[in-house]
Amino acid sequence: xxxxxxxxxxxxxxxxxxxxxxxxxxxxxxxxxxxxxxxxxxxxxxxxxxxxxxxxxxxxxxxxxxxxxxxxxxxxxxxxxxxxxxxxxxxxxxxxxxxxxxxxxxxxxxxxxxxxxxxxxxxxxxxxxx
Numbered sequence: 001x002x003x004x005x006x007x008x009x010x011x012x013x014x015x016x017x018x019x020x021x022x023x024x025x026x027x028x029x030x031x032x033x034x035x036x037x038x039x040x041x042x043x044x045x046x047x048x049x050x051x052x053x054x055x056x057x058x059x060x061x062x063x064x065x066x067x068x069x070x071x072x073x074x075x076x077x078x079x080x081x082x083x084x085x086x087x088x089x090x091x092x093x094x095x096x097x098x099x100x101x102x103x104x105x106x107x108x109x110x111x112x113x114x115x116x117x118x119x120x121x122x123x124x125x126x127x128x129x130x
Contacts, residue, residue, distance in 0.1 A: 068105025
């Protein structure tokens with residue numbers, strides 16, 4: 001969801017139990033990563049503890065850090081039927097991490113949000129895999 005007047009973007013940062021496809025670049029092995037609700041909550045807390053609300057990139061490329069965007073609000077869905085995200089037309093499962101981003105950069109708004117080049121959030125996480 002976007003609010004053009006305020007330049008606000010709202011959406012899921014992470015959804016628990018959602019299969020996320022990955023391919024190991026070295027071995028070519030294909031697999032899915034799945035985060036349970038407790039891990040999603042922990043990652044959301046650690047995101048703000050580490051002050052990452054202004055550390056955004058395009059497509060996880062550390063060479064494409066972007067300025068003028070800030071995560072200004074975040075919450076975990078407790079009850080999907082009455083969650084604030086339903087006000088924006090969403091229906092996310094319990095345990096989802098929802099985020100609100102303020103886009104102050106004219107370039108980012110025009111070149112990425114309005115054009116649809118980017119259509120959501122994706123969280124960088126340094127994790128060990130099992």
